[in-house]
Amino acid sequence: MKPGLRALLLRGIDSACQSLNKHFIFRQPAQNAHDSAINLLRLLERLPFSASCCKLLRHLVFPKTAIDLGGVRLSQRLILAAGLVKGDGFGDEADALSAVTEERRNIIPGWRVLPALLGPVEFGSFTRHPRLGNPGIVIWRDAAARSTQNRVGLRNPGAHAAARFLADRRGQLPTEFGINIAVTPGLDDINQQERDVVESIEFFLDSNVIPNWFTLNLSCPNTEDDPQGHQLEAETRQLCGAIIAALQARSLTVPLWVKISPSLTAEQYRLLVQIFGEVGVRAIVATNTLAQPSPADPSLPAGVGGGILFDETLTAVRHLRAAIQRTQTDIDIIACGGILDGASFRQYLDLGIKAGQYWSALVYRGPFAAAIIENELVQYDHEFEAVHRESLA
């Protein structure tokens, strides 16, 4: 499609999404809207031509922004972040496996249609064992600040069942996807943590489910763990080193990315960059959500994403960028925090960042958020250039 026509179409889609949000979606609590979206994905995945229709739509509206990033080539520089295509929660592995093999249930709604519609998607987080996550209402929004907040608590089917589910659909797997593995929350023994993350990855590899990248999520603000717990020097080195060794032992070139927290100190970011460089991590996803008091119970944390996170992530990215430049390390940064429009994305690009991940933008800008943001960026840059030219004249 011609760029001018695409821009017009995306503006139309954007206003339709704003009006749908205002009159329908934002009238429901965030939790209900989220649950309905997951049910819709489940329904779409039962329909025979939904993935092909999504692919067609994608080719119509998404501009090509192909990029080499963190050891992979991607067709787009905006990637759907972990946490949407993560699957159902289960109490134990036998139940999760039985849902896959006997009930033949879709335990990872979105696995097919979202990559078809959006391009690169990060699946997970998956932990070694399944988790039910936290009970009750666990998702909120603050529309005025275009923010989301969640206390999902790593609900997921566990790496074994997730690998089995994807392996059964190997011929239909997307061409661009990552798998995000989280450290098991609440484990004190670092050697057990290491076994857990390596086993999680091996479930996928043994089933011949080979993603374009793995991400190790070292930062889970909504679980039993302090979000900084796994980001200490020795733990980080051991966990990342073990995964990279497991990948190398199979002569696989799948790169490891790592996801970290906002609000660490400049020195902590510097140290993390140094360790990532030494062990061979290829990209840093900065950042996960920011732990804030939960709207339901202020004594508990719940992670904030979107507009409120933006400044925190921008600061984290500045520290990481400075550390990478100082050490001349070959690591990409993937900005993830409050990319909601062309202007916010531009601020990351101006720091020399090549790509971003988004989650809250789906809520505030709709399913074509990434295409809308790219379109706004072009507009934003044109306007900036015009003002700049005028001021020089």
Ligand SMILES: Cc1cc2nc3c(=O)[nH]c(=O)nc-3n(C[C@H](O)[C@H](O)[C@H](O)COP(=O)(O)O)c2cc1C
């Ligand atoms: C409901 C919800 C669930 C999430 N679950 C995960 C998860 O399982 N693993 C993870 O690494 N990040 C998870 N995230 C964090 C997002 O991937 C992302 O880092 C964060 O929302 C910041 O991006 P944003 O500002 O675009 O929302 C979750 C976010 C939300 C809103």
